[in-house]
Amino acid sequence: MSQRKKRPWFVNASRVRLSQVNKKFAAGTKKGMVVLDAGAGRGPYRKLFKHAQYEAADFAQLSTGYTQLDYVCTLDDIPVEDQRFDRILFNQVLEHIDDPPKVLAELFRVTKPGGKILCTVPLFFQEHQPPYDYFRYTKYALVKLFEEAGYSNVKIGWLEGYFGTISYQFHLMSRWLPADPREVVQGWRLIYMAPLLVGTRALAGFLRGAFSRAELRWKYTKHGMPKNYVVRADRPQA
Ligand SMILES: C[S@@+](CC[C@H](N)C(=O)[O-])C[C@H]1O[C@@H](n2cnc3c(N)ncnc32)[C@H](O)[C@@H]1O
Known part of the structure; x- marks a missing residue:
């Protein structure tokens, strides 16, 4: 008899959606590509990038655990050469950044021409990780921030439905x-x-x-608001 695992009554749907968008981003990452997890925390997506060269950066100022970090640094000053990374993961970090244009300019600097960034960021979420919690973003602010940093093809989506x-x-x-x-x-x-x-x-x-x-079961996006936005953007080839 097949044993179906019983799903708990409450499921953290955001975690499920985060895993889905990161899996898709990993699937579009070719073997051997160099990936930066910017603000990696515990590195929940590391295992998705086993086929790539995954590197983690974080300032490691919180008492929570951290994955093994390649760069202990603030994200406005990453100690690597220009254009090192084919892919940048930037999950649930932008709200913790006090100078967003400076950090996005730095992420752009380290992205290869033709490289891609995936960012997820809350629109509606309680204050957390004090005192490093500075902003919530509308989709208009996100487009402006990423375009002004130099990224093109900036696409904004809802992480969860309403x-x-x-x-x-x-x-x-x-x-x-x-x-x-x-x-x-x-x-x-x-x-x-x-x-x-x-x-x-x-x-x-x-x-x-x-x-x-x-x-x-149903990602409803006709009305309401998402809890988090997803940003996908590219560094132009030239
Ligand atoms: C909410 S956690 C997200 C962690 C991970 N990306 C994830 O999705 O689980 C935010 C992370 O950003 C890091 N962080 C916050 N401000 C930072 C800064 N200015 N420079 C580098 N890392 C920072 C924190 O240490 C923390 O690990």
């Missing part, structure tokens, strides 16, 4: 709405606020899972 964003909003509600309504009000107003807060919190816990599963 169901993924909704799942995340419910996830935050299930964590942050007060479990004890007396933190907010006292007395007779509890009659109204207790069911509102406790009920919404419980329902949100269920709905975050339902929408995360819906996201993986």
Whole structure:
């Protein structure tokens, strides 16, 4: 009898989508190409680039673990020659950069003519990795930043559909709405606020899972907003 693995009720749909876009980028990376993972962190995509020459750069200032780093540096000053890399991965890092034009100019410098960059970046996400969290980006800002750095063929897409964003909003509600309504009000107003807060919190816990599963089945992009954008761009040949 075949054993089907049971999927948990809540799936982090963004992680699944991140893995999908990075797998596709890896599939378009030829054997032996030189790849920079800029702001590599734990290096979750290293294994996708076994066929290439994968190199990791990060400033390694956080207490989280890091993959083996080839360059411990800030991304505005990467200690390599011009045009070293065929491919640049830049996942979930741009929001942590205090001087984005400077870093994009540096990434452009180290990209080979004809080389490609993949960037994923949040539009709607809580503050994280303090104090290194500076910006959230609209698609208009992203096009401007990448074009001004010199990249061409800049394409912006939604990482998740709107169901993924909704799942995340419910996830935050299930964590942050007060479990004890007396933190907010006292007395007779509890009659109204207790069911509102406790009920919404419980329902949100269920709905975050339902929408995360819906996201993986249907990527709905007609209305709403993504949690993250994906940027694909090229360094022109000449
Ligand atoms: C949210 S993590 C993303 C890590 C990895 N790219 C991923 O997708 O899992 C952001 C990473 O950017 C790094 N970082 C932030 N600011 C940086 C800077 N100015 N120069 C180099 N690395 C930086 C952090 O150390 C952290 O590893």
